[in-house]
Amino acid sequence: MAESDEQLAERLATAAGQILLALQAKGDLAGKALGQAGDEAANAMLCRELRAARPDDAILSEEEKDSAARLAHSRVWIVDPLDGTREYGEGRSDWAVHVALAVDGVASVGAVALPGLGITLTSGAPTPLAPANRPLKMLVSRTRPAAEAVHVAERMGAELLAMGSAGAKAMAVVRGEADIYLHTGGQYEWDNCAPAAVAAAAGLHVSRVDGSPIRYNNANPYLPDLLICRTELADEALRLAAEFSPA
Structure with a gap:
């Protein structure tokens, strides 16, 4: 059975998070150097896998040189391989990996991995909203x-x-x-x-x-x-x- 866009986004966001956690665990880099290495490693994997899985789609990534050619595409994958570089470099948990698909300008598919928390949230499996029984x-x-x-x-x-x-x-x-x-x-x-x-x-x-x-x-x-x-x-x-x- 072919992998859906939602499944692809979730798989890749989660895999990028694992790459980033492994780099952290090695312990030979820290701070900005760790953030830069993480950005590069996660981005390389994400773009390679997206091009292999969806060769007819365009990609817009924070870590890739932009091309105006994407404007002619209906389907564009929009990627942030490491959102929260500072937090990642500091060893905090409040950083993320973003993999999204915009279709005709609308954010249609998304996966946000929170590797520091061990979870990935997706548009394909919506999270039920919890009641807010507390101060705003x-x-x-x-x-x-x-x-x-x-x-x-x-x-x-x-x-x-x-x-x-x-x-x-x-x-x-x-x-x-x-x-x-x-x-x-x-x-x-x-x-x-x-x-x-x-x-x-x-x-x-x-x-x-x-x-x-x-x-x-x-x-x-x-x-x-x-x-x-x-x-x-x-x-x-x-x-x-x-x-x-x-x-």
Whole structure:
């Protein structure tokens, strides 16, 4: 039986995570050097396997030279072989591997491996949302919390929860550990395509911070903002983000 896109994404994200864990375990590299080696090793495997399994599709990867030829393709694999390089190099668990498929600009398939936690979440097997019987929690960057996110959290009475990679933050919402991930500090398509696909499949709200849909396979892959949250919180979060103005 042929491997589905969902199965392929899950298999490759998980395998890349194993490569990254093995590099960590060797112990001969650390910090930036470990992150660079991990990026290169995971990316080489992912791109090789995607080209073998889906030769007619295009690839957009953080670690590959971009080509405008992908714009002519309906199906584009969008890959981040190591999301959260700093956290990975520091031996933390809040880093991820992203493997996604955008079809006609829509994040249609996604797998986010969290190797430090030993799990891979996918759009093919949506995670049931756990009831949020606790105070609201909003995820922000460990190093540069967005002013808009801090404003929204204050107005909604949400506790700020600092975490590393975009994938780890988005999956914390999927897993019910937090409720809102609002980011305005700038990202690229590979930072959020797989998380967006997994979050949408799990029944979460996924959009730009102005409420518009996120589109992928753009000529410029820069994506400055996104909102992933429980659906019942989306309207208020979007309203509060819109009213924010820097001091």
